[in-house]
Amino acid sequence: MKSAGGRLLAGLELDRKAPQPLHRQLYAQLRTQILTGALPSGTRLPSTRTLVSELGISRITVVSAFEQLTAEGFLRSRAGDGTYVDTLWSEAIPQQPMPRPPLSERGAATSSRGTDLFSEAPHSWAPSETESFVASQVASSAFPAATWKRLLARHAGRTDPTLIGYSDPHGHRALREAIADYVNDVRGLGCTADQVIVTSGAQQAFNVLAVLLLDVGDSVIVEDPGHISGRLAFQSLGCPVRGVPVDEEGAVPPEMLGEPGPGYDDGGSPARLACLTPARQHPLGIAMSPARRAEWIAWAQRNGAWIVEDDCDSELRYRGKLLPTLFGLDLSRHVITVGSFSKVLAPSIRLGYCVLPEDLVEPFASASSVIGRPPAMVLQAALADFLTEGHLHAHLRRTRRLYSARQDALLQAIDEQLGHRIDAAPVDSGLHVIGWLREDANDIAVARGLAAGGVYTYPLGEYRVTRQLPPALLIGFAGTAEEHMPYAVGRMAAAWDRWERAKAGS
Ligand SMILES: Cc1ncc(COP(=O)(O)O)c(C=O)c1O
Incomplete structure (x- = not known):
């Protein structure tokens, strides 16, 4: 003893x-x-x-x-x-604990995000500074805070079971109805409220769709260059992505590229799903032509494949007409549309939606509640009122005017101060322009150099899947006040000069 x-x-x-x-x-x-x-x-x-x-x-x-x-x-x-x-x-319990197992291959791939530049920016970027060129940043000063606060307060005090209990996995009924009205009105989707499911932004919708529609190893067509987070949702499930190029008519369907090509896996089978941004190609900003839309729908029908239509910011349009969604054009029910309030309102409220063919609604709702429960009810109820009382339309009218003026100011300031380094043309919609660099520039190195000087942009090179792209920066205009733009672009020019000098001296 x-x-x-x-x-x-x-x-x-x-x-x-x-x-x-x-x-x-x-x-x-x-x-x-x-x-x-x-x-x-x-x-x-x-x-x-x-x-x-x-x-x-x-x-x-x-x-x-x-x-x-x-x-x-x-x-x-x-x-x-x-x-x-x-x-x-x-x-x-052993006295000498053994080492823990490493992250799974999927876990390591998912958590690395494929880039270190994106993880740098949010940490060192000070939200109080207005001169941010981050591509998806909205104008925080334009956020309708007083209305939002009032609507939140209206629902925050409720104690009925709808607000307090586990909520409907399809989403709050009033919000589903408001979203159906909104997308039918603004985007001509032609859906019922029963086909709408509320999600925590587009990212949750991509993840649920990946689980619901794909098996590990199924190949997925993405645009090259294309939206990074959407691609990662499919990759993290173990689905290889195959990039199709984007030309002046939008993403090129695989059959135009020949066989074997990106539309087929290594065994020659066609891809099971294509994730596309027809309204406004992300990041290049091209609107897909009507002919291309028809070709993609025919591709999905011929191959028994799905199309996920990422329609996340088409409402922010400054000129020209919006073309109909693939969802509205496809009578064979191969298309699912994903939308988000991240750009039209604010990314932090984490609300989005998925519009599905009728037979996918219940499977999606079940899978969605396994992967993550529906968004907070108080937010859903507030957003439902925000839509039905017309505040979103008013906010869109305001921000369209604001962003259009900010874009003009950005292009003018670039022309005056950085015309020797950047060639940028106006965009019809969205929150960023593409600033093309000189042929010999390395956009990732430039973005990194600017970030070291506290100026954040995204390099186009980070959006590529396999294709070599000309060097360019995505330069967001929504987050910088019009009158502040010359100063902000001046900061970019100064950061660029400092970086060039440091490079030359090293
Ligand atoms: C192409 C694209 N899809 C989707 C989203 C929205 O994603 P989420 O709703 O997860 O914020 C964005 C936002 O930046 C985007 O650029």
Whole structure:
């Protein structure tokens, strides 16, 4: 029989000034000693009386720590013979823990995000600065905060089961109806509210669709260059992505590229799904031509494949007419449309939607509630009112005017201050322009150099799948005030000069 005595007492340090009560401190320190093997199993602990007098604490402190440790299986008391370290914990747990397994291959691929530039920007970018050129940044000063606060307050005080309990996995009915009205009105989708499911933004919709429609190894067609996060959702499920090029009519269908090509996997089978941005190709900004739309729908029908139509910011249009969605054109039900309030309102509210063919609605709702429960009800209820009371339309009218003016100011400032380095043309919609660089420039190095000077842009090179692309930067205009634009672009020019000088000197 081993005796702890002085060894145990020497290892205990109780701090009377600490916020944690003494019995919790004693409990935690004894537990650590048992788990680390400092008090091996079978060790007899000093008597309560000894601990009381040696540590200067009350009997109740010792008794309550011992009772807790006994209840958890760390200690065992033998009638008339004292208290011992139980074998349960000390023998079951090896003294030298083995290394933990590494991340899964999918986990490592998913968590690396494929780029370190994106992970840098949000950390060092100060949200209070207005001169951000980050591509998907909205104008925070234009956010309708007073209305949003009022609508949130209206629902935050409700205690009915709809607001308090687990909510409908399809989403709040009032919001589904409001979204159906909105997309039918603005985008001509021609759907019913029953076909709309509310999601935590487009990203959740991509993840649910990947689980629902694809098996590991199924290949997915994406645009090259294309939206990074959407592509990662498919890749992280173990589905290889194959990039199709984008020309002046939009994404090129695989059959125009020949066989074997990106439309087929290594065994020659056609891809099972294509994820496209027809309204406004992301990131290049091209609107897909009507002929291309017909070709993609024919491709899906011929090959029994799905099309996920990412329609996340087409409402932010400054000129020209919007073409109908693939969803609205496809009568054979091969198309699913994904939408988001991230760009039309704010990315932080994490609300989006998926419009599905009728037979996919219930499978999607079930899969969605396995992968992540529906968004917070108070947000859904507030957004439903925001739409039905016409606030979104008013906000869109305001931000369209604002962003259009900001775009003009950006292009003018680039022309005046950076025309020797950047060639940028106006875009009809969206929140960024493409700033083409000189042929020999390395856009990733430029973006990194600018970021080192506190100016954030995204390099086009980060959006590529396999295709070599001319060097360019995505330069967001929505986050910088019109009158601030010359100064902001001046900062970019100065950061560029500093970086060039540092390069030349090194
Ligand atoms: C092409 C594209 N799809 C989707 C989204 C929206 O994603 P989420 O709703 O997850 O914020 C964005 C936003 O930046 C985007 O650029």
